[in-house]
Amino acid sequence: MEQLRLNLRDIIGRKNPLLLAAADQIFGAGGKRLRPVLVFLVARATAELMHMSDITDRQRRLAEITEMIHTASLVHDDVLDDCDTRRGKETIHTLYGARVAILAGDFLFAQSSWFLANLDNLEVIKLISQVIADFADGEISQAGALFNCDLTLDEYLEKSHNKTASLIAASCKSAAVFSEVTESVKVDMYEYGKHLGLAFQVVDDILDFTQSEEQLGKPQGQDLASGNLTAPTIFALRAKPELRALIETQFENEGDLQRAIEIVNEFGLEEAQKLAKREGDIALASLRQLPDSEAKRSLVGMVGYVLERIY
């Protein structure tokens, strides 16, 4: 992972001093590197299944591509959401302005498209292209649904798929494609990534209500404040219809937001936790075709790692 981090920092920083500082910020310490870790683990676990000795160079490059795409989307998201800090650090657009942030994001998307094309595998190119289209769809539908209390759980899950699970699912499946497994194993790896990704997003959305401002690196309940309705709020709306008025008036009176956060904390978290757990269980079930190996055990462990943050 450290090698991957240094490679990525070098790729973006090499071109221009303007981006070098941004690269340090983007690929500096911190960040879970969830996507490249999953690519390596699925690559190892499926290599085991196919009696291959080790993961391939293309799988290593795939791991870099997934992290580049993820980072590009974060950099643009920070501009879109006018977000000042991420992981407790100031964001690129706060430090260097929207101009460098847009440029750095475009550069990362462009570079990842180029690496992707040069993996020479149409199936993988299509899988990852779909992800980038899903990102844009997710951002657009999120922008159009702010403060909309009629958002259904299915619509929330679709939004979460687009912005988080799609990349994780496509990364896991692509890693399996390069191990040349059967179609059925590829589908399972997609399902593993998708439901792990959904569990991850639900957990993140829960933590937005339960963690302190210090732990979050941003104010508590910021999603709700900006009108982005997530699982805990959707469940709380079912239990406490008076929450609707607070949200639909966009917290116009002082104390409205605080009151809404309290309602979500009291009435929305338990169901959201169950939802995360269900998604985690589907992810685990998708590993059934893989033989026992260290990598498989790590894939099982990833589900626990994602869920433990809310227990």
Next chain:
Amino acid sequence: MEQLRLNLRDIIGRKNPLLLAAADQIFGAGGKRLRPVLVFLVARATAELMHMSDITDRQRRLAEITEMIHTASLVHDDVLDDCDTRRGKETIHTLYGARVAILAGDFLFAQSSWFLANLDNLEVIKLISQVIADFADGEISQAGALFNCDLTLDEYLEKSHNKTASLIAASCKSAAVFSEVTESVKVDMYEYGKHLGLAFQVVDDILDFTQSEEQLGKPQGQDLASGNLTAPTIFALRAKPELRALIETQFENEGDLQRAIEIVNEFGLEEAQKLAKREGDIALASLRQLPDSEAKRSLVGMVGYVLERIY
């Protein structure tokens, strides 16, 4: 072309009302549609060569993709350059804010990547991915070279290749790939597009000095004012070394910019016109393997069309 314009407007507008207004703005009337026109013409001229009856659906889709990529880059450029008007109309980011502009650009890049992947041709995917990487390189090196009077003509041509000629060259070659021509004809079509694109950029850079504010839809000499040195300025710097001080002090005194524009107009235009003409001649020579046809005559005519704007 009208069908293509309506298709593109529909593709971006369909997703969300937020983008519908933007789509009208982006794919409304105006614009030369140079890239899709060239795709159609190269497709027809090479189909003729291969005794094919008509252009294919994939070539039609390619034409859409090239215009989407071009438009995405314009939308992001307008944010990057903080450009208020384009073709005399207000830009997306002026009308709807940077948020919608970044989103619309990302969406267009994403959608074009997805269409591109689904053309199912690795050669074309690689060609067009290279373009998107070139865009980002071009933007970055341009940002790093502002007000740099040591910029060489070769560096200027490389910048122009990255931001303009690369897409036109790759579009022309890709259109030829789908007609299944020989490698040698593919190379010629790339060279045709590249040198036509360079001629086009040089002409654009000349017009920035010679056209009125009304014709340009923006103030005269805006490139120079923002430190983006182009062919006329590079030639004028050779003839009149005192121009350097005006530029390097970033036009600090009143009248400096006006004086610099006058010097460029007097000493830089003739050499720049010769350069555009030379590039146009290389483009024409690259058509030699194509049999006579209406499409080939139109490709010849395109060179004249690009150059006539400065004569």
